Each structure stands twice: as C-alpha cells, then as structure tokens.
Amino acid sequence: MKEDSGPQRPGIAIPGRQGANASAGESSATAGWDYSPAPETAKVAIADRYDLFINGKFIAPKTRKYFASINPANEQVLSEIAEAGAADVDAAVRAAKAAQPKWARLKPSERAKFIFRIARRIQERARELAVLETMDGGKPITESRDVDIPLAAQHFFYHAGWADKLQHAFGSAGEKASRDHGRDKKRRIRNSKLGTSPSPVGVCGQIIPWNFPILMAAWKLAPALACGNTCVLKPAETTSLTALRLAEILQEIDFPPGVVNIITGAGATGQAMVNHPSIDKIAFTGSTEVGKLIAKACASTDKKLTLELGGKSPNIIFEDASIDQAIEGIVSGIYFNQGHVCCAGSRLFVAESILDEVISKLTQRMTSLRLGDPLDKNTDVGAINSKAQLATIHRYLEAGTSEGAQLHEGYGSATPLPSKGYWCRPCFFTGVQPSHIIAREEIFGPVLAVMSFRTPEEAILRANNTPYGLAAGVWTHKGSKMFDIARKLKAGVIWCNTFNKFDAASPFGGFKESGFGREGGLHGLRGYVRF
Ligand code: NAD
Numbered sequence: 001m002k003e004d005s006g007p008q009r010p011g012i013a014i015p016g017r018q019g020a021n022a023s024a025g026e027s028s029a030t031a032g033w034d035y036s037p038a039p040e041t042a043k044v045a046i047a048d049r050y051d052l053f054i055n056g057k058f059i060a061p062k063t064r065k066y067f068a069s070i071n072p073a074n075e076q077v078l079s080e081i082a083e084a085g086a087a088d089v090d091a092a093v094r095a096a097k098a099a100q101p102k103w104a105r106l107k108p109s110e111r112a113k114f115i116f117r118i119a120r121r122i123q124e125r126a127r128e129l130a131v132l133e134t135m136d137g138g139k140p141i142t143e144s145r146d147v148d149i150p151l152a153a154q155h156f157f158y159h160a161g162w163a164d165k166l167q168h169a170f171g172s173a174g175e176k177a178s179r180d181h182g183r184d185k186k187r188r189i190r191n192s193k194l195g196t197s198p199s200p201v202g203v204c205g206q207i208i209p210w211n212f213p214i215l216m217a218a219w220k221l222a223p224a225l226a227c228g229n230t231c232v233l234k235p236a237e238t239t240s241l242t243a244l245r246l247a248e249i250l251q252e253i254d255f256p257p258g259v260v261n262i263i264t265g266a267g268a269t270g271q272a273m274v275n276h277p278s279i280d281k282i283a284f285t286g287s288t289e290v291g292k293l294i295a296k297a298c299a300s301t302d303k304k305l306t307l308e309l310g311g312k313s314p315n316i317i318f319e320d321a322s323i324d325q326a327i328e329g330i331v332s333g334i335y336f337n338q339g340h341v342c343c344a345g346s347r348l349f350v351a352e353s354i355l356d357e358v359i360s361k362l363t364q365r366m367t368s369l370r371l372g373d374p375l376d377k378n379t380d381v382g383a384i385n386s387k388a389q390l391a392t393i394h395r396y397l398e399a400g401t402s403e404g405a406q407l408h409e410g411y412g413s414a415t416p417l418p419s420k421g422y423w424c425r426p427c428f429f430t431g432v433q434p435s436h437i438i439a440r441e442e443i444f445g446p447v448l449a450v451m452s453f454r455t456p457e458e459a460i461l462r463a464n465n466t467p468y469g470l471a472a473g474v475w476t477h478k479g480s481k482m483f484d485i486a487r488k489l490k491a492g493v494i495w496c497n498t499f500n501k502f503d504a505a506s507p508f509g510g511f512k513e514s515g516f517g518r519e520g521g522l523h524g525l526r527g528y529v530r531f
Pocket of ligand 1: 207208209210211212234235236237265266267268269270271274285286287288290291293294307308309310311341342343442444470509510514515
C-alpha cells in the first residue's frame with residue numbers, strides 16, 4: 001500500500017483577486033497578502049493494484065490485464081486497475097443471477113438495513129472518499145467533500161427508506177403502469193383488484209461515466225437494490241477508485257455476496273455487459289453517442305433500458321432577474337466540476353438590454369475563480385479529467401475561434417497553468433451564433449457560449465433549439481413568468497433562480513437525445529420494477 005495526499009503545488013497568484021488570496025502587485029489595499037494554500041491533509045491508502053469485485057471477493061481478471069488510473073492534476077499513476085473481459089463479465093453476471101432470488105426474498109426491512117449501512121459507512125468514511133475522488137478525477141476537494149460524497153450517502157439513505165414501501169410507492173402509479181403496458185385484460189383486472197405487486201427486474205448491468213464517479217454509482221445501485229435487484233456495476237476507466245472503495249465498504253458491512261459486483265474496464269467491458277444475455281436491464285449514464293449504440297444493441301432483446309445522456313442546457317437571464325445572483329448561477333452552472341456536468345448551463349441566453357452588464361460582471365467574477373491543485377480547499381476549478389478530454393475541449397476552443405466567436409478567459413492568461421496535469425482556464429465565448437459548433441455540441445468542459453435574446457418567445461425558441469433536453473435555468477423576479485417559461489421549455493429538469501441543485505427525492509433525466517428514464521425519487525424506482 002502506498003500513501004499519497006496528492007500534489008502539493010505552491011499556490012498560484014491570480015491578478016485582480018481580492019482579500020487574503022490576492023497576489024503581489026495588486027492595489028495597496030490588498031498588497032502584501034500572499035496567497036496561502038489550504039491543502040487537504042488527510043492521507044488515503046491506495047493499493048498498487050485493484051482486482052475485480054465479484055461475488056463478494058476481489059479476484060484477478062481472467063484477461064490478466066490491468067490499466068493505469070492517473071491523477072489528472074499531476075499525471076502520477078495512482079494504481080493499476082483490472083480490465084474485465086467477456087469471461088469476467090460473465091462471472092460477475094452469474095454471481096448476480098445466483099444472488100438475486102435470495103436478495104429479492106429477503107424481508108424488505110432487512111434489505112433496507114443493508115442499504116442503510118452503506119449510507120452510514122459512506123458518511124463515516126466521507127473524508128477518505130472525498131480525497132480519493134479528487135485525486136482520481138481532478139475535481140476540487142470542496143466539491144467532492146460538500147457535494148459528491150454527501151449526495152451519494154443521501155441516495156442510499158433515501159432508497160433504504162423505499163425498500164419496504166414499494167407496494168405503497170406503486171399503489172396508483174403501478175396500476176396505471178399495468179393499464180398502460182399490460183395487454184392481458186385478466187392481469188389488469190387482477191392487479192386493479194389486488195393492488196399492484198412490483199417485482200424486481202432481475203440482474204441490472206449499470207455503466208457509469210467519470211464526472212461524478214461515486215455519486216453515479218449511488219444513483220444506480222441504491223434504487224436497484226431497494227427494489228430487490230442485483231447489480232453488475234462498471235465505473236468509467238479513468239475513475240474506478242471510489243467504486244472499488246465502495247466494494248471494500250460492502251465487504252466491511254457483510255453485504256450479501258453477489259448482490260453487488262463491481263467490474264472495471266473501458267468501452268469493450270461495457271459492450272460485453274450490454275451483450276450479455278442474462279442481464280435483464282441496462283442502466284447507462286454517459287455520452288449520447290454510446291447511448292445510441294447501446295439502444296441499438298438492446299433493441300432486439302427484452303432487456304429493459306434507461307439512458308441518461310448528454311446535454312447542452314440553456315441558462316436564461318431575463319432583464320428583471322437579480323443580476324448578481326444570476327452571475328453566481330452562471331458560474332456554478334458552467335464551471336462547477338470544470339464543466340464536466342451533463343446538465344451544465346453551457347448555453348447562456350441573456351436579455352439584450354442587460355447583456356453588457358452581465359458580461360462585465362461575469363468577467364469581473366471570473367478573475368476571482370481560483371484554478372489549481374484540486375486538493376487545495378481554496379480551489380474553484382480543478383483539473384480536466386483526462387488528456388483525451390482536454391484535447392476534445394481544445395478542439396472546441398479552436399472551432400469557436402475559427403467560426404468567429406470571441407474567447408474570454410478567466411484566470412488571466414498571464415498566469416501560467418500548472419506545468420503538469422491537464423488544465424483548461426474557465427472561459428466564455430461572445431459573438432456566438434446558434435449555428436456555431438460551440439452552441440450546438442456538448443463540450444463537457446469549462447466553456448460557455450453567450451448569446452442574447454429580445455423577447456421571451458425568442459428565448460424559448462432558441463433554448464429549445466437543440467437535440468438535447470436535459471436541463472434548463474430561468475432567472476427572473478416574476479413568478480408568473482417563471483412558471484410560464486418553465487412549462488414551455490423542453491427539458492427534464494428546470495431550475496428557477498438557481499442551478500445545479502440535486503436531491504435524491506427529485507427525479508433527474510432528459511428528453512430527446514438526453515435519454516429516457518429517470519433517476520431519483522419515485523420515478524427513478526419505476527425503472528427497477530416490473531408489474
Ligand atoms: P462515455 O459514453 O464515453 O462513457 C460512459 C461509460 O460507458 C464509461 O463507463 C465507458 O467505459 C462506457 N462505454 C464506452 N463505450 C461503450 C460501449 N460501446 N458500450 C458500453 N459501454 C461503453 O461517456 P463519458 O465520456 O464517460 O461521460 C461523459 C458523458 O456522460 C457526457 O456526454 C455527459 O453528458 C454524460 N452524462 C450524463 C448524465 C445524465 O445523468 N444524463 C450524467 C453524467 C454524465
């Protein structure tokens with residue numbers, strides 16, 4: 001085992017930053033206040049190598065292959081991760097299938113206790129998990145600590161509560177579902193007389209992305225387990241460590257073997273899961289491109305499928321909004337987690353009359369965004385998750401400039417980026433046309449496209465002019481306008497006077513090319529039961 005508390009990089013001065021974090025050479029009021037880093041000091045043990053978690057044990061992959069997991073902030077190899085092949089996927093699916101009947105028969109209140117224990121252990125090991133998440137993925141420690149880990153625990157707590165209330169949960173919804181889906185009249189009548197009996201789907205193959213690794217694992221596992229399913233979960237290849245730590249937690253709390261299996265690997269491993277005949281449901285979160293491939297592969301089978309895909313979400317600021325508040329919403333909408341957020345507010349629509357003011361205030365606000373060591377508690381913008389993703393973002397920055405938009409960078413271009421690791425300055429484009437690539441495609445980085453509108457009708461038209469439909473933000477002082485606009489936007493989640501707020505009780509998911517199915521809340525449970 002090796003111990004590493006991550007990169008200990010000296011702080012980086014930001015021109016224009018005020019107060020205690022100001023750099024030398026600033027106004028006399030702030031001069032002499034050198035930046036003082038506040039690095040997270042917790043040490044986290046990381047094994048040199050991680051195997052696959054199948055049937056309650058860590059076992060070497062039949063492929064005998066391992067790949068490196070890298071800290072994107074300093075390019076150091078953190079560990080070697082097993083690469084599961086088709087035979088390994090098969091072993092995991094067999095374990096899940098064998099464990100499923102017993103797990104489903106377990107008294108629901110006992111299932112709840114197991115899920116509750118996961119939540120408690122996540123809370124107890126929260127600091128360790130936060131550090132690990134930040135080291136493996138590059139996100140600021142304040143985000144891992146205050147968002148990812150607490151929300152992951154919340155998902156397990158929330159769904160532990162549902163485990164013994166499924167009959168109640170689907171009383172009327174279940175009846176409607178059987179009416180909608182059941183062609184068998186007798187079954188329909190029986191169901192409506194007896195009430196509905198939701199039963200588990202079976203073995204769930206769950207494939208997740210790298211932007212919220214442990215949180216996405218929680219979104220997938222918690223509802224599936226509450227409904228009596230067993231799982232084979234695959235984290236993304238750049239961020240496997242917290243899912244594997246979750247496997248250790250399962251061992252610690254004597255979770256029944258085989259109920260949760262965690263296998264690691266890249267796209268080929270995911271493909272083997274999708275093609276496995278004994279998987280009853282695929283729950284996928286990731287890119288629209290891969291989502292379409294999975295939809296095709298599942299189309300000729302009786303697998304259930306839910307897809308949580310990409311987005312290009314509009315954030316609309318009306319002239320009657322509180323502009324200072326909206327600026328914070330713009331910043332958290334696009335720069336939270338380096339913009340690696342499916343529902344990022346990456347298209348900003350500003351009422352023409354306040355455009356100059358918004359751009360000026362946003363420019364000012366961005367001078368105080370601190371980019372650097374993700375383990376520093378002062379950091380606002382961490383490292384880009386991988387070299388490949390950084391290259392993708394650079395391609396979009398070039399496309400934006402070559403199509404004629406103007407690039408504005410926060411974290412002044414005079415300030416050097418850290419010499420090692422993958423970094424991108426938070427930035428925004430003005431002079432963006434709806435036809436520009438940067439206005440149409442998901443960039444998945446800290447890049448904002450700013451556009452304007454004259455009337456609410458134009459704002460709605462332009463906001464909906466996208467193949468995606470995941471989320472949207474509306475900023476206005478008027479309640480009636482808020483409800484009117486929200487009703488007309490085609491997006492799964494709409495935030496009013498806020499952005500990027502999540503709760504386990506609140507369903508999340510998209511329309512159009514952002515996928516189908518919901519995660520969280522009662523709606524999320526629906527994808528894990530049959531009637
Ligand atoms: P990705 O589609 O490349 O990969 C996602 C997962 O799928 C990874 O585990 C990957 O190994 C696996 N995979 C890759 N190819 C596969 C294949 N052919 N068959 C099966 N599995 C395969 O996406 P990413 O780059 O990891 O994640 C970013 C994307 O995820 C963005 O588009 C983002 O919007 C989306 N996302 C959506 C949500 C949501 O809830 N809607 C949440 C987070 C991320």
